[in-house]
Amino acid sequence: MSKVAIIGRPNVGKSTLFNRLVGRKLALVDDQPGVTRDRREGEARFMDLTFTVVDTAGLEEGDPQTLVGRMRAQTETALLDCDAILFVIDARAGITAADRHFAAAVRRVGKPIIVVANKAEGMAGRDGAYEAFGLGLGDPIAFSAEHGEGLGELYDALLEALPPAARLDPDEDDEAAPLVLGEEEDGSELDPEKPLRIAVLGRPNAGKSTLLNRILGEDRLLTGPEPGITRDSIGLETEWRGRKLKLFDTAGLRRRSRVVEKVEKLAVADALRAVRFAEVVVLLLDATIPFEKQDLTLADLVEREGRALVIGLNKWDLVDNKSDKARELRAEADRLLPQLRGARVIPVSGLTGAHVDKLLEAVVATHEIWNTRISTGRLNRWLAPVIDSTPPPAVSGRRIKIRYITQPKARPPFFLLFGNSVETIPESYKRYLVNGLRETFGLFGVPIRLSMRSGGENPYAPKKRRNS
Template sequence: MSFTVAIVGRPNVGKSTLFNRLAGRRLALVDDQPGLTRDRREAETEIGTCEVTLVDTAGLEPGDTGLTARMREQTEAAIAQADLVLFLIDARAGVIASDEIFAELVRSSGKPVVLAANKCEGRAAEAGLYEAFALGLGEPLPISAEHGLGIGDVSVAIEDACLAKGEGQESGQGAEADAEADEGPHALRIAIVGRPNVGKSTLVNALLGEERMITGPEAGITRDAIASEIDWDGRPLRVFDTAGLRKKARVEGKAEELSVGDTLKAIRFAEVVVLLLDAETPFEKQDLQIAALIAQEGRALVIAVNKWDLVREREKRLNELREACERLLPQVRGVALVTVSAKSGKGIDKLMKAVLAADEVWNRRMPTHALNQWLAAALEAHPPPARSGRRIKLRYMTQANARPPTFVVFCSLPKALPDSYSRYLVNGLRESFDLPGVPIRLNLRKGKNPYAKDS
């Protein structure tokens, strides 16, 4: 079982930088702006002989209402679930009132604590390092997360705490169990994306069955793309809650630029992307641009219309949405459109069935002989146009790849084949081989049928 370490402290002391350093890869967003991290982010890593789950948390700030209070609740939940609390202060700023308040919070939790004084790369930090003793959390470890100084001491402290709890394993032990675990089905990667304030975090909380993500009426609460592991009817899933995507011209500040970059990374990493729309304002220009981006990246797509509990004349409205979907998103014709209420949890089962079905289509492969029988029929029904009096011959077809379905057609004049005819072939493939809602790649190559006999 993994040993959980929660990294806590006030804003802008370097928690996310230390999280990335210990995880060995850049996962959390990092910037000089305080308060960039809001939701909890987790990462699995190995420290010495220990399997460790690192938890990056929001900066602790005084406050009993609004977003600050909800961020503090998430940090307190992380402390409650942790096996070890890694309390971080800024040595250059010294110990301030907020540090003392939250040190008391950590002490009252009764959890083992490692105190680290960050930004100790210069002599200016010496006074703050000595002040840290007054927090009553033991001897502070001088570190610089940005420059990698003292990280070994932090790792040793984490490993010692892990071994003290009996969670470590001798070198070589557990390898067989790990190998057996790896043989199970991989976690299906699902990204929840959409415009700000359409209910993405609320939907993820509904899937998890707990208030894991911070939610509220404010737009743009989520900044990091946060991954959560769940099991759905025996299928492991890895669900990414992402920041809302606004029009490029409306993106303000470096924090939002970083959030957008993290969301785009989540889309590229995902296998299925759920595009969440607001039932009151669906299919706005930004929604269509996000859908086009998902198709361009080759991901399977499911469209979910949230806040359906607020809609009147639902049957009429649903028919209008389906017509608009077919008309506005021809590149993913047949995409599943599911109505949900993330707040009440209604429609979640249908949504997950649509997600699993989209993944099956995205991974589907067709036999070559069936493709070539279909190609012959398509050519007979509608031959390609001639170019400068020369016939364009489509000789042979095969599926080169799945994820998404990708086909190669060997053609006598590939550059001369009109785009309209390529669309005719793609639409025919989608209809004949039941490939709804996924982008289809069709590549034209000049070459001979490899199965044709030499004359």
């Protein structure tokens, strides 16, 4: 698919334009410059054009070893990999020395360039758009990403700049194409053709981006010693052993009391959204300081959202006595996370690549458990001896009679218990049943939902004969 890179200095509205083209608020937007750091890709369907649009960090000069320098390297990679460039300026600010400097750099790439004079609404904006002729990059488009003004002119420019393959074949498109793509489907049904959605969650500096770069086999995400580099939840597709994966990098999550800046609050909200759209969450811990209070809070969040969980112990290359430490931490996980008992705990090193395949094997296996469906017959053959050996306690002198159990849905496994006064069953007995389900049917590392419903006849009970 053709690629269009959005380039420009910080705070000219690149991410707002990106969101406009993909039809969703994927990229974080704020008045503060430099919000975008990693390059983010999204699929755009613009009239009869379809292409991948790439949001990039602002073009800034900096030493290659600094954060700014590494951000610029990501942007330069996007320039080399695209078919056309949207060079965005702030029409209200007019042409700056930085715009002229970067226009010269973009010209040297040798790709089709479309100058987008953003924020061109109003008289001041139109005057700034006229100034953009001085860049020598062709006719600028007076545009407003926030209000959607200038979309027709942008379409015409993209139609001319992109290869013919970017245009949809009308014979293959029976329905009228929307302006842009809509919200992505939830994917509630298991489909082997759909990528398995995996969110990587953890505290700042746990090594999430480094691990994902190792899985992808390239330096796709910005990394470094500075905590809090990642802000956007970037979704990246790859394949592993023939299985399609969609990996979501997320911002490091600190205690809520420490999150005070608006941009970090936006990043946290974006990370939580990634968890809700994921199927499996890899909770990445720093193996040198594992199971901090925030780690347990994040694991609890995963359980509440009903996602499958795999725990990754990153920076394993820094750990001594590895075998003893691994056994100790697996036991610690079961003790501290009883609601997700049996969750797979995988030592891994994003830096060296050690055990990355084991981590992905655990993800795929846990995903299968998350999709498990158990027949009503098997469930009731398990239930009968369980309640015979340990019946539910009477409540206010009233005996509780459990009739049968069934599983109406998976993702995560959800069970319904029928009987008389079952809504009064105490929490301790519910935990007893959940633990029995987990142990008997191997439902490790996934949340289990158990709901009670009064009434109902057991379809598996022996039928009574009628007297003739």
